[in-house]
Amino acid sequence: MLTIAVSKGRIYEEALPFLAEAGIVPTDDPTTCRKLILQTTRPDVQLVIIRATDVPTFVEYGAADLGIAGKDVLLEHGTEALYEPLDLNIARCRLMTAAHKDAPPITGRVRVATKYVKTAQSYFASLGIQAEIIKLYGSMELAPLVGLADCIVDLVDTGNTLKANDLEPRELIMNISSRLVVNKAAMKMKNADIAQLLAQFEKTLAQRV
DSSP states (O other): OEEEEEETTHHHHHHHHHHHTTTOOBSSOTTTOOOSEEEBSSTTEEEEEEOGGGHHHHHHTTSOSEEEEEHHHHHHHOSTTEEEEEEOOOSOEEEEEEEETTOOOOOSSEEEEESOHHHHHHHHHHTTOOEEEEEOSSOTTHHHHTTSOSEEEEEESSOHHHHHTTEEEEEEEEEEOEEEEEEHHHHHHTHHHHHHHHHHHHHHHHHHO
16 A cells, blocks of 8 residues: 655645546545545555645655655755655745835845745855744735734745735745655655556656646
């Protein structure tokens, strides 16, 4: 049995058609079922549906053999203990800084609100900017409006939420997409099964180009 961890929300929705092309379709309706472990039309593959930030942890510690998660989550977690063989090119967006539309360019010390603490620290350090990072778990757009931070680091898709709150995207930190990660021990112990699945995924990706 191979277990694939998939994060809830947009990644899950976009991963389902991709998995279906490899013959992996949940036997329960994913839109109504409240199960966290889903059997599939492939008896040798099951899905576990969890929070995005937990996917690399489940895979690293062997609770799942493979996982699908955004590159933003993987950067925060660290991928030293994982294989990252494929960019699935789904759930694409951008990791960017954003600030109030009337805010001046950032110079000197800056206060940044984000849930991407490691990534933000690394980014501003690479620019030689001293940054105080304030960790938030949501409502990032509020931080510059109430004076909590000078700017934010967050995912940007359409930019509509930023615009609605008088913010604007500034610097692009990284283009983000969802990646397939594999547990290192599973890659050795279940090599034939995982290699076969990777080959199917690669074929699907090639057909989508």
